[in-house]
Amino acid sequence: MRIATWNLNSVTARLPRLLQWLEESEPDVLCVQETKVAGDKFPVAEVAALGYEVAHHGQGRWNGVGIISRVGIADVVTDFAQSPGFPESDIKEARAIAATCGPLRIWSLYVPNGRTPDDPHYRYKLEWLKALSGTLAADVHGERPFAIVGDFNIAPTDDDVWDPAQFVDATHVTAPERGALQQFLDLGLHDVFPRPLKGDHPYTYWDYRAGSFHKGWGMRIDLVYANTTLQKAVTDAYVDRDARKGKGPSDHAPVVVDASL
């Protein structure tokens, strides 16, 4: 079974690249983030033509998460219990969706950016992650293969950014954010560390500006956390950096995990 996660930065703008990637890479389950379309505006028919079903939770201009599967989609849940909103607690954003795809239970997540550590959005990010971790114990400890995947907007260690000196006092690398990731490990999840197809670091994101991709100025912020059942079944994991090349790419590359399920 091939499982993948990819921040598309607009499913509308990325549709040709998405369809091409589905055909070439043949994932069984692809979790997507930043679809940037309303719930009913996802290009379901185009994806269906390749044999895939879609569960999508979108809101229009920002955010939006989905799960694309060719092994079934059942028990879809949007959002999680006690998820905070922004800027007010009752204004919920489309950042989480879960489904059961064949033997696998999986969440597609778009963690809030945080903007800067002194911004209310940063506090929201930490609260969102804390609320999420509070909902996962039963699935993590169950026998069923389980994963939370997506754009976590946090680099787990300094090895996961191209130059730590560039990120002093910046979001994505602060101790509280990394502490939030540690909570997932403490719960019993495993960071499925992908191999890079080039270079020493499996970065998943490169800024569009300044030729960052070509200079190797990347970050590993798209992550796969698997429970022990799934972790034991993993046979390979890699970042498909080729998807960051060429005309009209997303600024993120897909993370691909193969598992014997």
Add this chain to the structure above:
DNA sequence: ATGCCTTTCCCAGAAAGA
């Protein structure tokens, strides 16, 4: 070369991204 920001709102420039 892998190539120097992109996407959405909508037609102008702001907001957001990380």
